[in-house]
Amino acid sequence: MGNVEITYAEAIRDAMSExxxxxxxxxxxxxxxxxxxxxxxxxxxxxxxxxxxxxIDTPISEAAYIGTAVGSAVTGMRPIAELQFSDFVxxxxxxxxxxxxKMHYMFGGKIxxxxxxxxxxxxxxxxxxxxxxxxxxxxxxxxGLKVVMPSTPYDxxxxxxxxxxxxxxxxxxxxxxxxxxxxxxxxxxxxxxxxEADIKRxxxxxxxxxxxxxxxxxxxxxxxxxxxxYEVEVVDIRTLVxxxxxxxxxxxxxxxxAVVVHEGVEFGGFGGEIVGLIAxxxxxxxxxxxxxxxxxxxxxxxxxxxxxxxxxxxxRIKKAVWEALGDLK
Amino acid sequence: xxxxxxxxxVSAPITVGVPEEFWHNTELLSKMLRYxxxxxxxxEKIFWLFAQGLVHGTMHLGIGxxxxxxxxxxxxxxxxxxxxxxxxxxxAIGKGCDLDLMMAEILGREEGLxxxxxxxxxxxxxxKGLLGANGIVGANxxxxxxxxxxxxxxxxxxxxACFIGDGANNEGAVLESLNLAAAWDLPVMFVTINNxxxxxxxIEKVTRNSDLTKRAIPFDMPCYEVDGNDIAAVYSTVKxxxxxxxxxxxxxxxxxxYRISGHSKSDGNLYRSKxxxxxxxxxxxxxxxxxxxxxxxxxxxxxLDRIKNQAEKRIDKxxxxxxxxxxxxxxxxxxNVFAE
Ligand SMILES: Cc1ncc(C[n+]2csc(CCOP(=O)(O)OP(=O)(O)O)c2C)c(N)n1
Ligand SMILES: [Mg+2]
Numbered sequence: 247m248g249n250v251e252i253t254y255a256e257a258i259r260d261a262m263s264e265x266x267x268x269x270x271x272x273x274x275x276x277x278x279x280x281x282x283x284x285x286x287x288x289x290x291x292x293x294x295x296x297x298x299x300x301x302i303d304t305p306i307s308e309a310a311y312i313g314t315a316v317g318s319a320v321t322g323m324r325p326i327a328e329l330q331f332s333d334f335v336x337x338x339x340x341x342x343x344x345x346x347x348k349m350h351y352m353f354g355g356k357i358x359x360x361x362x363x364x365x366x367x368x369x370x371x372x373x374x375x376x377x378x379x380x381x382x383x384x385x386x387x388x389x390g391l392k393v394v395m396p397s398t399p400y401d402x403x404x405x406x407x408x409x410x411x412x413x414x415x416x417x418x419x420x421x422x423x424x425x426x427x428x429x430x431x432x433x434x435x436x437x438x439x440x441x442e443a444d445i446k447r448x449x450x451x452x453x454x455x456x457x458x459x460x461x462x463x464x465x466x467x468x469x470x471x472x473x474x475x476y477e478v479e480v481v482d483i484r485t486l487v488x489x490x491x492x493x494x495x496x497x498x499x500x501x502x503x504a505v506v507v508h509e510g511v512e513f514g515g516f517g518g519e520i521v522g523l524i525a526x527x528x529x530x531x532x533x534x535x536x537x538x539x540x541x542x543x544x545x546x547x548x549x550x551x552x553x554x555x556x557x558x559x560x561x562r563i564k565k566a567v568w569e570a571l572g573d574l575k
Numbered sequence: 576x577x578x579x580x581x582x583x584x585v586s587a588p589i590t591v592g593v594p595e596e597f598w599h600n601t602e603l604l605s606k607m608l609r610y611x612x613x614x615x616x617x618x619e620k621i622f623w624l625f626a627q628g629l630v631h632g633t634m635h636l637g638i639g640x641x642x643x644x645x646x647x648x649x650x651x652x653x654x655x656x657x658x659x660x661x662x663x664x665x666x667a668i669g670k671g672c673d674l675d676l677m678m679a680e681i682l683g684r685e686e687g688l689x690x691x692x693x694x695x696x697x698x699x700x701x702x703k704g705l706l707g708a709n710g711i712v713g714a715n716x717x718x719x720x721x722x723x724x725x726x727x728x729x730x731x732x733x734x735x736a737c738f739i740g741d742g743a744n745n746e747g748a749v750l751e752s753l754n755l756a757a758a759w760d761l762p763v764m765f766v767t768i769n770n771x772x773x774x775x776x777x778i779e780k781v782t783r784n785s786d787l788t789k790r791a792i793p794f795d796m797p798c799y800e801v802d803g804n805d806i807a808a809v810y811s812t813v814k815x816x817x818x819x820x821x822x823x824x825x826x827x828x829x830x831x832x833y834r835i836s837g838h839s840k841s842d843g844n845l846y847r848s849k850x851x852x853x854x855x856x857x858x859x860x861x862x863x864x865x866x867x868x869x870x871x872x873x874x875x876x877x878x879l880d881r882i883k884n885q886a887e888k889r890i891d892k893x894x895x896x897x898x899x900x901x902x903x904x905x906x907x908x909x910x911n912v913f914a915e
Contacts, residue, residue, distance in 0.1 A: 273728070299728070304755070305751070305754055305755055305758060307751035307752075307754060307755055309717055309747060309748040309751050310716070310717045310720060310748065310751035310752045310754070310755040311717070311755065312717065313714070313716070313717020313718050313720065313721060313748065313752070314717055314718075314720040314721040314724055314755065315721060316717070316718055316721055317658075317706070317717065317718035317719060317720060317721015317722045317723075317724065317725070317735075318721035318722065318724045318725045318728070319721070320701075320706060320718075320721070320722070321656065321706070321721065321722045321725035321726075322725050322729065323721075323724070323725050323728060325721075340711055340714055340748065341714065341717055341718075341748075344710070344711050344714065345709075345711070345714055345718060349707070350911055350912075350913065350914045351692055351911045351912055352689060352692055352693045352697045353689045353692070353693055353697065353699045353701075353707060354687070354688065354689035354690030354691075354692050354693065354911065355690065355910065355911035355914070356689070356699070356701055357699070357701050357706075358914040359914070360914075389912050390912055390913065392913070413914040413915060414913050414914050
């Protein structure tokens with residue numbers, strides 16, 4: 247049993263390939279995922295291994311192929327549909343929100359919809375307003391969808407394998423700036439269950455609750471504070487739905503202070519849900535303001551300086567931590 | 576997905592004659608008539624239950640469209656799939672959904688087909704291949720492609736019939752599906768129930784060329800056209816279209832009919848005249864079929880009435896059954912948000 251160092255994109259590819267080798271009903275479809283290997287090269291080599299009947303280039307018809315995934319899922323397949331950019335959910339949301347998410351409930355629990363929608367998410371690439379959004383909260387608001395946003399290659403692989411085996415529609419969001427990030431992954435098979443947050447760093451003084459691309463930033467912030475004598479705990483929730491509320495609550499009960507960080511727009515964002523949870527279950531333990539750091543309430547601008555301005559960054563997280571530390575300073 | 580790049584010459588819509596043998600299968604003929612009556616009574620009676628306050632919410636009745644629902648579903652194999660529309664009671668009954676359980680669903684009961692969670696617009700019975708009615712117009716196009724995809728991937732000789740209205744033909748999801756199904760040779764049958772209206776809007780008002788058969792042409796898809804008030808013609812057409820779809824990929828069928836009932840519970844009929852409705856009442860598909868069966872001396876008037884009365888009794892029994900079913904428990908409201 248050892249580890250190998252692979253990128254986030256390779257971790258996703260390995261998870262898909264392993265599951266496809268095991269289960270004939272798993273297939274991948276999306277725009278330009280075959281020879282082109284997807285806009286981010288995630289499916290490189292898969293066409294060669296699995297052939298065009300299982301690695302399927304679709305027409306540029308998101309409603310049609312996401313709906314095809316749903317219809318095939320209820321009739322015995324386990325599709326993985328790649329939505330090239332998560333922003334494109336706008337043209338196929340009906341199939342996700344009104345169809346996939348509701349079928350199990352609306353039909354009395356008599357049918358399952360085992361499918362995964364993988365999608366490149368988030369900004370930082372200069373792709374501007376329609377190719378840069380972090381829309382995880384939009385999905386998390388719809389009962390019936392599971393929502394996953396891994397921050398490391400290890401998490402991405404283990405969670406994607408779980409997603410493929412799950413009997414519900416799973417939205418699997420891949421921050422595009424993470425695709426090239428490397429990390430250690432076991433050579434042995436492993437799965438990571440949904441609804442289990444991962445404490446990426448232990449600390450006693452303050453909790454940062456986060457997920458996705460801002461996990462790495464939060465760890466940098468923790469390093470900075472460690473040098474000046476504060477121990478920051480970084481909780482990576484990993485799955486928004488189901489949410490591991492216990493780990494969040496235990497962490498803030500221990501540290502008495504919390505900062506919630508994500509890339510998605512702060513206003514009306516998922517961070518508000520976490521703050522609400524803390525207010526409900528642990529308010530008596532909290533010794534300072536609960537701070538949120540998220541994207542500004544603004545379309546993602548093209549200009550690189552402006553884009554950097556609207557997205558969360560290490561400096562802004564540090565500032566929030568200082569504020570949340572309050573009288574501990 | 577590999578398509579065979581075959582070009583299918585598409586020009587005029589195909590019409591299919593009714594073979595003489597059709598009239599020899601008396602068992603099928605009586606079953607068809609019985610089912611048309613079952614659909615008619617099912618809908619008339621739920622409307623009445625609605626008026627009494629026993630059914631809540633809304634419902635879309637297809638009175639006058641029974642030859643399309645029964646003729647089409649009867650031409651499918653039992654293990655074929657179908658996606659119904661929001662006006663799908665007849666399509667569900669024709670596909671074999673249990674009448675008691677369907678009625679219980681309309682009344683929102685726990686024993687209903689969907690445990691009272693779906694209602695009229697979301698009737699589904701997977702054991703019968705009825706993959707669901709839909710509240711979103713045209714959303715079943717992509718879903719039907721998916722079911723057909725499964726058939727193809729598993730090498731099953733099955734098709735998926737996708738019922739759409741004339742109005743649904745203008746939904747992007749449907750147009751995308753026509754292309755995807757054709758590109759991938761999927762065994763989907765796009766069955767347009769052309770009752771000429773989407774709610775109050777006549778198809779002529781919202782499209783330049785209201786001949787919906789033409790929609791097949793750009794996708795190289797064969798298109799069948801049929802009088803949707805003539806069940807013999809509908810059945811024969813769909814049989815032939817099905818045989819083609821299972822071998823060659825998608826087909827379109829346009830069935831011309833008329834919705835005598837209002838669009839849904841509230842419809843003042845401001846968009847159409849009484850004369851128009853009366854004209855179509857004369858062309859009622861059940862009347863048509865009865866006349867034909869009598870003229871051909873297949874059944875006597877008494878036999879036809881017996882079929883009719885039995886159907887009415889069957890629906891009354893379904894109502895009795897449904898009324899005696901329990902309401903779902905409120906403490907179970909969160910059950911089945913997610914699958915295990
Ligand atoms: C996406 C969507 N748009 C609008 C509606 C409201 N609506 C329900 S039925 C209907 C008419 C549909 O017309 P058609 O497809 O011809 O079917 P018909 O009602 O005639 O059977 C409309 C507009 C809806 N349910 N879904
Ligand atoms: Mg119509």
